[in-house]
Structure formats: C-alpha cells, structure tokens
Amino acid sequence: MLNKDGILLIRAVTGAGWLKYFKYRNNFQLSRKYKSAIDAKNLINLQFPDARIEIIHGPIEVTFTKCFDKDLKDYNRMLDFINAIVNFRNSRPRDEVEASLRYLRDECCYVKGDEIMINNDEDDIIIWKK
Numbered sequence: 001m002l003n004k005d006g007i008l009l010i011r012a013v014t015g016a017g018w019l020k021y022f023k024y025r026n027n028f029q030l031s032r033k034y035k036s037a038i039d040a041k042n043l044i045n046l047q048f049p050d051a052r053i054e055i056i057h058g059p060i061e062v063t064f065t066k067c068f069d070k071d072l073k074d075y076n077r078m079l080d081f082i083n084a085i086v087n088f089r090n091s092r093p094r095d096e097v098e099a100s101l102r103y104l105r106d107e108c109c110y111v112k113g114d115e116i117m118i119n120n121d122e123d124d125i126i127i128w129k130k
Contacts, residue, residue, distance in 0.1 A: 006128075007126065014122060028100070056123065059119075062117065067104075068105060076089055
C-alpha cells in the first residue's frame with residue numbers, strides 16, 4: 001500500500017507494436033498477462049481514488065531487423081527477452097515460433113529505411129497519495 005504523502009512510480013509499455021505483440025503472446029503464455037498503461041491507470045484509480053496521477057510519455061523505437069535472422073545469436077537473445085522464454089527459437093514448437101515471428105514482423109513492426117522497427121513507447125506513471 002502507498003502511505004500518506006507517498007510516491008509510486010510505474011513504468012508501462014504503451015508502444016503500439018510492442019504491446020500488440022505482448023497481447024498476441026498472451027495466447028501462448030497462460031501464466032503471464034501483459035497490461036498496458038491504460039490498464040495500470042484504471043487499476044490505480046480504483047486502488048487510490050484520491051491520489052494525484054501524472055503520466056510522462058517517452059517515445060522509443062527499437063530496431064528488430066536482425067532478430068529475424070536465426071543465425072545471429074545476440075539477436076536471438078532479444079527474442080528470448082521479448083518472449084520471456086530462454087532459447088525461444090529452439091524451446092517452443094516450430095509452428096508457434098514461425099507464427100509468432102510472422103505476426104511480429106507483419107503486424108507489429110514497420111519499415112524505416114532499410115530497418116525493421118518496432119514502437120516500444122513507455123509511460124511513466126507517477127502517483128502521489130495525499
């Protein structure tokens with residue numbers, strides 16, 4: 001709980017591409033559900049109805065071009081990170097990996113010059129309890 005005159009900081013993903021992929025992955029990862037900044041703000045309003053809330057938006061673009069090359073080990077680690085699964089490419093069923101990468105590339109990323117990018121904007125939610 002947040003004490004009187006306390007401050008709480010929450011960082012939440014708001015980037016359309018990143019969040020869209022997280023929601024897609026919820027289909028495969030039943031034990032882990034991703035929430036957006038809007039979800040977080042709604043929960044905060046329920047828990048702390050008299051608190052003051054400030055949201056600071058931070059735009060972030062991440063280059064994902066090399067993540068689609070299965071031979072680049074360092075970039076496979078990025079896929080491990082975003083999927084929260086160690087050795088994602090080799091530890092999940094092939095059809096799940098292929099479908100996930102296709103969805104990531106075609107539905108969540110965009111092309112900027114020669115790069116495949118994803119929007120990973122974040123909101124810092126600051127809560128002050130009176």
